[in-house]
Amino acid sequence: xxxxxxxxxxxxxxxxxxxxxxxxxxxxxxxxxxxxxxxxxxxxxxxxxxxxxxxxxxxxxxxxxxxxxxxxxxxxxxxxxxxxxxxxxxxxxxxxxxxxxxxxxxxxxxxxxxxxxxxxxxxxxxxxxxxxxxxxxxxxxxxxxxxxxxxxxxxxxxxxxxxxxxxxxx
Amino acid sequence: xxxxxxxxxxxxxxxxxxxxxxxxxxxxxxxxxxxxxxxxxxxxxxxxxxxxxxxxxxxxxxxxxxxxxxxxxxxxxxxxxxxxxxxxxxxxxxxxxxxxxxxxxxxxxxxxxxxxxxxxxxxxxxxxxxxxxxxxxxxxxxxxxxxxxxxxxxxxxxxxxxxxxxxxxxxxxxxxxxxxxxxxxxxxxxxxxxxxxxxxxxxxxxxxxxxxxxxxxxxxxxxxxxxxxxxxxxxxxxxxxxxxxxxxxxxxxxxxxxxxxxxxxxxxxxxxxxxxxxxxxxxxxxxxxxxxxxxxxxxxxxxxxxxxxxxxxxxxxxxxxxxxxxxxxxxxxxxxxxxxxxxxxxxxxxxxxxxxxxxxxxxxxxxxxxxxxxxxxxxxxxxxxxxxxxxxxxxxxxxxxxxxxxxxxxxxxxxxxxxxxxxxxxxxxxxxxxxxxxxxxxxxxxxxxxxxxxxxxxxxxxxxxxxxxxxxxxxxxxxxxxxxxxxxxxxxxxxxxxxxxxxxxxxxxxxxxxxxxxxxxxxxxxxxxxxxxxxxxxx
Numbered sequence: 001x002x003x004x005x006x007x008x009x010x011x012x013x014x015x016x017x018x019x020x021x022x023x024x025x026x027x028x029x030x031x032x033x034x035x036x037x038x039x040x041x042x043x044x045x046x047x048x049x050x051x052x053x054x055x056x057x058x059x060x061x062x063x064x065x066x067x068x069x070x071x072x073x074x075x076x077x078x079x080x081x082x083x084x085x086x087x088x089x090x091x092x093x094x095x096x097x098x099x100x101x102x103x104x105x106x107x108x109x110x111x112x113x114x115x116x117x118x119x120x121x122x123x124x125x126x127x128x129x130x131x132x133x134x135x136x137x138x139x140x141x142x143x144x145x146x147x148x149x150x151x152x153x154x155x156x157x158x159x160x161x162x163x164x165x166x167x168x169x170x
Numbered sequence: 171x172x173x174x175x176x177x178x179x180x181x182x183x184x185x186x187x188x189x190x191x192x193x194x195x196x197x198x199x200x201x202x203x204x205x206x207x208x209x210x211x212x213x214x215x216x217x218x219x220x221x222x223x224x225x226x227x228x229x230x231x232x233x234x235x236x237x238x239x240x241x242x243x244x245x246x247x248x249x250x251x252x253x254x255x256x257x258x259x260x261x262x263x264x265x266x267x268x269x270x271x272x273x274x275x276x277x278x279x280x281x282x283x284x285x286x287x288x289x290x291x292x293x294x295x296x297x298x299x300x301x302x303x304x305x306x307x308x309x310x311x312x313x314x315x316x317x318x319x320x321x322x323x324x325x326x327x328x329x330x331x332x333x334x335x336x337x338x339x340x341x342x343x344x345x346x347x348x349x350x351x352x353x354x355x356x357x358x359x360x361x362x363x364x365x366x367x368x369x370x371x372x373x374x375x376x377x378x379x380x381x382x383x384x385x386x387x388x389x390x391x392x393x394x395x396x397x398x399x400x401x402x403x404x405x406x407x408x409x410x411x412x413x414x415x416x417x418x419x420x421x422x423x424x425x426x427x428x429x430x431x432x433x434x435x436x437x438x439x440x441x442x443x444x445x446x447x448x449x450x451x452x453x454x455x456x457x458x459x460x461x462x463x464x465x466x467x468x469x470x471x472x473x474x475x476x477x478x479x480x481x482x483x484x485x486x487x488x489x490x491x492x493x494x495x496x497x498x499x500x501x502x503x504x505x506x507x508x509x510x511x512x513x514x515x516x517x518x519x520x521x522x523x524x525x526x527x528x529x530x531x532x533x534x535x536x537x538x539x540x541x542x543x544x545x546x547x548x549x550x551x552x553x554x555x556x557x558x559x560x561x562x563x564x565x566x567x568x569x570x571x572x573x574x575x576x577x578x579x580x581x582x583x584x585x586x587x588x589x590x591x592x593x594x595x596x597x598x599x600x601x602x603x604x605x606x607x608x609x610x611x612x613x614x615x616x617x618x619x620x621x622x623x624x625x626x627x628x629x630x631x632x633x634x635x636x637x638x639x640x641x642x643x644x645x646x647x648x649x650x651x652x653x654x655x656x657x658x659x660x661x662x663x664x665x666x667x668x669x670x671x672x673x674x675x676x677x678x679x680x681x682x683x684x685x686x687x688x689x690x691x692x693x694x695x696x697x698x699x700x701x702x703x704x705x706x707x708x709x
Binding site for chain 1 (some may be wrong): 280605667
């Protein structure tokens, strides 16, 4: 059996472990809520994590579509980007998938000599890491842009109010 | 090269927080989650204690001598004075029904933002310092002593509660965390622990009349500037009156409508409506440049301050000799009017029972406060066929409605805004059940927390609301989030920009202003935002 097939077969176990590891970056009470609290609208963080990690898992075994992958990564990273995590912590779900797959399938990888396939899988995860950092940076830049624009617009309004601006042609 | 096992590779990286009892986890004051402290000037202006320069990130908060005693005595006094506070301190059984209902907890995952735990921060002091069981058994009875570290924790988390009251509707005992936060902040203010974005507006409202400290002439200039804009769009210039003695009605709105986009378009909506009512029915509504703020930042400071600021509107109504007061689209102004005004400054016997001079409707609900919500007033006008409306001018708008916490949970104000919306727009979609009406989610910036420096906590707190907006945006292509609160309009704008790009924020009266046909107006090309109306695009 090739490695991809093996990983896909163990999806339920891997996904469960992956979500557990990722939600464990929060304090115990919150981790429990994000893992199990019901509702798309009552628990948006938990719902986004659970549903998008699931979809990212599937997407890893399809033909690489960077736009689609960004769309799946964005909601997770967008949340992490405002939760006060360091950048590496914000995107730590990627190495956590590697850990989870290894913990569930590691023995098989070694025993069945799937090293080259494992390297191929790791390469896909590296692409996922790059995508996650791109999204993270975009989110943080957006937040700072909002702040900068707010300050600029306030300053401009004050100058306008004080009649200190004269447009060309006036 | 052999591949290193992930276990080995990541052995030094552990993102899991240590498991400890909540009392043993000290508050880590993080930038992005707290607001800057107030400087001495605004406190001195209104005579509040311990004015000084201080920084929450410093070790020394420059507390007054004997501060522990001030807090404990203050708590004792309030336990005797406010029966609600006493009950809320005693009856919680920690069932956890509220735990996952706070938008700040849902968005941040910080357990101390669970309402039960936020209350417990103060409740543990009550037990540890003021109950016999707590004094003897300490932590076993859920009590602890008031230390500087505990005080800092209370300050940090009591300024991460927007007093939205969502948790209270899930509590089987009806414990209202907002009431606990209000008293918690009142206690903190006894020793000069505050935030600048509340203290400065309080002083400004008290002195100048509005939270930014805009002086009367500038306030008037700004409204006249809007009238010029309206003239460009409609060909008709409204002529509002200011401080007019003997006018029929005094209009008070949050000053955010006058100075901050997109509230400014809501303000233009008011001006258009009032002009229409004057031309068609001779109704004389005046604006005050002194009571130029509806928002009551005193509510976030102390009961006393809330009373002082609320009194200004009534004193102005008395001075001008109007019949009654019409209130704009505001959040906490309405909480104060509906829930506190009557026993603080009321009943306003010097004013008349509010009756719409146009429809004859008696606003019985306002018979004591004498203050009517503009959305209720407009809904009544529409219901009685008194407004000439053209929905097609809002044809570009596919709206949803955010129930602003204070009018929704504080007043049960659900149907009137929807009625008005359905009469001025064609396309309206409700957000999913559990996120609207009494279960509405806070914008994330209520109760004085819409400062610039705490953007991260606002974004986290705004996530549950944004998530529901995103749903209707994705499903129905909704492009407008309407609401009836100035803080919402300011906070939600940045919030949707981050979470749901493609959605704008507006007040209900902006859409009324767009739809209203003014007698003698010229053919309109744009809406109030200057955007081209459907069918008017250049070929």
